[in-house]
Amino acid sequence: MDFNLTDNQKLFKKTIREFCEKNIKPLAEKIDKEEYFPKDLYKKMGHMGLMGMTVPQKYGGSGIDRISYMIALEEISRVCGSTGITVEAHNSLGVGHIYEKGTEEQRKKYLPKLCSGEEIAAWALTEPNAGSDASATQTTAVLDGDEWVLNGTKQFITSGDIAWVTIVMAKTDKEKGARGISAFIVEKDTPGFKVGQLEDKLGLRGSHTAEIILEDCRIPKENLLDEQGMGFVGAMNILDRGRTAIGAMSVGIATGAFEDALDYAKQRQQFGKPIGKFQAIQWMLADMATDIDAARLLVFRAADMEDKNVRFTKEAAMAKLFASEKAMDATVKAIQIFGGYGYTRDYPLERYYRDIKLCTIGEGTSEVQKMVIARQLGL
DSSP: OOOOOOOHHHHHHHHHHHHIIIIIGGGHHHHHHOOOHHHHHHHHHHHTTTTSTTTOOOGGOOOEEEEHHHHHHHHHHHHHHHHHHHIIIIIIIHHHHHHOOOOHHHHHHHHHHHHHSSOOEEEEEEEBSSSOGGGGGEEEEEETEEEEEEEEEEEEEEEETTTEEEEEEESGGGGGGGGGGGEEETTTTTTTTTEEEEEEOSSOOTSSSEEEEEEEEEEEEEEESSSSTTTTHHHHHEEEEEEHHHHHHHHHHHHHHHHHHHHHHHHEETTTEEGSSHHHHHHHHHHEEEEEEHHHOOOOOHHHHHHHOOOOOOHHHHHHHHHHHHHHHHHHHHHHGGGGGSSSTSSHHHHHHHHHHGTTTTOOOHHHHHHHHHHHHTO
């Protein structure tokens, strides 16, 4: 792997940073405080090609490489974690599952609107009693003539209340365990599809997180995504991609905190000189810079392996584990450098601190990542 970005990737990074500074950063505080979902912003991102990044142009996507996708998620999350997780879940999970496992008809029907930013996709795996153990899914799907009938409850679904389509994992054969789980495309206006409780979250408050309730929800037979019984296997493949993307999001939040702390350390005067001249501050910033670079390289390694169609389950778990945990450390250090100011809402540090915690939980907790890594080591 070449650790240097190509000229195209450098230009892409510059373009996305400029877009984020102009269009997302000014809204970040409002998005967080008011749990505001700026629909027009996502349409703008659609025009920029950011809502279907790894989908080929024939379906309305931009078809960029995976490292460029990581760059985009990092830049978006650097200014607004809520926007970052919304874009990540839409691209990696919802859109990604339809593109990777869908039929040609399903791709043509759903991807153009999703890639344009006109509509949002959600992905529903987690349930009240099936979190880390996703194979314990209790939602069921029963074939009745030309329709599947879905019943069950999904929890912690990103964009669940605003999504046009939700990919739902449900059991089609209770006797086969994980091999009895299938995936389905469910449109929001389908009778029996209901949005339940919206979560009141610690961070990422501009990203809506909803409960989904399915009560005799009937969908056409052709809305089965992939082969029957392959939903869990497909979901695990999609999660590998999502974990790398959460790693990129973590790098972005950590970078935002680091850059603010570095600027503050150069300007804040105490004892007659900038606090950045004191070794205690220098060491914190040195640790942050090193951890962020190491995390970014782990993310890029996993993304590069995906582009090369090499299995990257272990590498994706490593990237997410290391990036999210080190980003947590970085936000703590950034607040410490700001001192009392870092604890107030006058600066975005407390938002970075609240936002990053989800990255150690969503799409597999840090503990689950260690289990995945250990399993890939043959343990």
